[in-house]
Amino acid sequence: MNTAETKNPRSIAVVGAGIVGAATALALAAEGYAVTVIDRGEVGAGTSSGNAGGIVEGAVTPTATPDVIRSIPAYIFDRNGAAVLRPAYVLQALPWLVRFIAAGRPARVASIAAALHPLVSNAMRAHRTLAGLSNALDFIRTVGWLKVYGSEAGFSKTAFERELMTRHGVDFSILNAGEVADLEPNLNKDAYTRGIFQPQSGFVNYPMGLAQAYFEGSLRRGAQYVQENVQEIRVNDGGISVRTDQTIRRFDSVVVATGAWSKQFARQLGDRVSLDTERGYHLSLGLTGTHLLSRPVGFPERDCVLSPMHDGISVVSGDELAGLDAPPDYRRIRALLPFVNSVLPGTRFQTVQREWMGHRPSTPDSLPVIGRSPRCHRVFYAFGHGHLGLTLSAITGQLIAGMVGGRADPFDLTPYRIDRF
Numbered sequence: 001m002n003t004a005e006t007k008n009p010r011s012i013a014v015v016g017a018g019i020v021g022a023a024t025a026l027a028l029a030a031e032g033y034a035v036t037v038i039d040r041g042e043v044g045a046g047t048s049s050g051n052a053g054g055i056v057e058g059a060v061t062p063t064a065t066p067d068v069i070r071s072i073p074a075y076i077f078d079r080n081g082a083a084v085l086r087p088a089y090v091l092q093a094l095p096w097l098v099r100f101i102a103a104g105r106p107a108r109v110a111s112i113a114a115a116l117h118p119l120v121s122n123a124m125r126a127h128r129t130l131a132g133l134s135n136a137l138d139f140i141r142t143v144g145w146l147k148v149y150g151s152e153a154g155f156s157k158t159a160f161e162r163e164l165m166t167r168h169g170v171d172f173s174i175l176n177a178g179e180v181a182d183l184e185p186n187l188n189k190d191a192y193t194r195g196i197f198q199p200q201s202g203f204v205n206y207p208m209g210l211a212q213a214y215f216e217g218s219l220r221r222g223a224q225y226v227q228e229n230v231q232e233i234r235v236n237d238g239g240i241s242v243r244t245d246q247t248i249r250r251f252d253s254v255v256v257a258t259g260a261w262s263k264q265f266a267r268q269l270g271d272r273v274s275l276d277t278e279r280g281y282h283l284s285l286g287l288t289g290t291h292l293l294s295r296p297v298g299f300p301e302r303d304c305v306l307s308p309m310h311d312g313i314s315v316v317s318g319d320e321l322a323g324l325d326a327p328p329d330y331r332r333i334r335a336l337l338p339f340v341n342s343v344l345p346g347t348r349f350q351t352v353q354r355e356w357m358g359h360r361p362s363t364p365d366s367l368p369v370i371g372r373s374p375r376c377h378r379v380f381y382a383f384g385h386g387h388l389g390l391t392l393s394a395i396t397g398q399l400i401a402g403m404v405g406g407r408a409d410p411f412d413l414t415p416y417r418i419d420r421f
C-alpha cells in the first residue's frame, strides 16, 4: 500500500458524495479549501438519486409524533402498510426504536420542531446560493409542496402538524377541492376533498443531476475526486488519515458525509451515534414532462408521493427498518400501482420502467448530525438527514464551511451535535 500525501494546510477530505457531501464540497471549495471528495461510487448515485425531489421549506414535523408512535403496533403487524419493521431486524433496531419512541413525546416533538425550524426555513435560500455558484439554478423550481386528503378523517389527523407549522410561522394554506384542481387538473377529482399547500417549497426533478452540478461546481474551484472505498478514518500526527481500499491519504480535516453508512466512521473516531436506515422505495413509470403533474403530490393517507421526475412519474413510498444489507422487497410499492392509476388516470397504461430502493440515514430524533466531533476539532460530521436530506443538504454544507472557517454560528447548532446521543 502506498501513501498519498496531501500537504496543503487547508486540505480537507469530504467522505461521501451524496447530495450532502456534494453540497459540502462546493461550500468548502468556494471558500478556497483544498477539497478531496472520496466516494466508492458515482456522485449522487446513492440514496440521493431516487428521492421525491422535495425541498420542503417549513418541514418542522419530525417523523416520530404521538400519532406515529401509537401506530407502531399496526406497522409491525400490517403486511401491506408502507412502514415495516422486518422481524429479523427487530433486535438490532431496538435501541434506535426506544429512542424513536421517546422522541415522539409531545414535549420532545415541540423542541425537535423548534430545532428543525432554522434549518428548514433556510433550506431554499441555501440551495439558491449553492446553485448560483454551480450554474444549477434551473434544477430548482419553486412550485410548492402539495398534500391531498381523500377524507375528512385523514385531513383532521393533520391538526397536530398544522399547529406546529402555525407556531413556527410556516407559510401554508388549506385548499378546498377546487383549489387543488386548479393546481393539478389531471388528478382524479374523486381522489381528494382537501389539500395542504406550502408554496415556498422547491422541487428538483433530477436530484442526482443537482448533486453532480454541486460537485462539478466544486471541481471548477479546484476540488479533486477519488473513487475509492473508505475503510478507516483516524486522527494521527496532527492530522487525519483516510485509509481506502487503495491507499492511505492524509488531510488536515475530514467531513464524514456517508449518509446511512456513517456510524462505523463515527465509531472509529470515538463518537457514539444512534443512526439506522429507514429504507424507502420508488417505482418509475414512463411519461416524462410535466403534462400530468406540475409538482410532487403527497397522499398521506396512503403514505406515498407522486413526483414528475425528469425520466417519468415516480411513485415514492416506504419506510422499512431492515438494515443496510437486506435485499429490497418491492411487494408493497408494487401494490400501490392500482391506487396510482386511479388518482392519476393518465398513468393507466404505463408499465414500470424502474424499481429502486434507497437508504435514508435516520437518527431517532429526526435531527441531522451537523458539527465538529467533541473529540477532535479536525473532524466534522454531516449525516443523518433522514427524510430531509435533499432539503437540508445546502444549509448543511454552508454550516460546515462556517465551522471549518471558525465563523460564529448563525443560530444555535447544539441540537445537531453528535454527543446528544
Ligand SMILES: Cc1cc2nc3c(=O)[nH]c(=O)nc-3n(C[C@H](O)[C@H](O)[C@H](O)COP(=O)(O)OP(=O)(O)OC[C@H]3O[C@@H](n4cnc5c(N)ncnc54)[C@H](O)[C@@H]3O)c2cc1C
Residues within 6 Å of the ligand: 015, 016, 017, 018, 019, 020, 021, 038, 039, 040, 041, 042, 043, 044, 045, 046, 047, 048, 049, 050, 051, 052, 053, 054, 055, 056, 228, 229, 230, 231, 257, 258, 259, 260, 261, 279, 280, 281, 282, 316, 317, 357, 358, 359, 360, 361, 382, 383, 384, 385, 386, 387, 388, 389, 390, 391, 392
Ligand atoms: C424514497 C425516498 C424519498 C425521499 N424523498 C425526499 C424528499 O422529497 N426531500 C428530501 O429532502 N429528502 C428526501 N429523501 C431523503 C434523502 O434522499 C436523503 O436524506 C439523502 O439523499 C441523504 O443524502 P446523503 O448524501 O446523506 O447520503 P447518500 O446519498 O446515501 O450518500 C452517501 C454516499 O456515501 C458513500 N459511501 C458510503 N460508504 C462509503 C465508503 N465506505 N467509502 C466511500 N464512500 C462511501 C455512498 O457511496 C454514497 O454516495 C428521500 C429518501 C428516500 C429513500
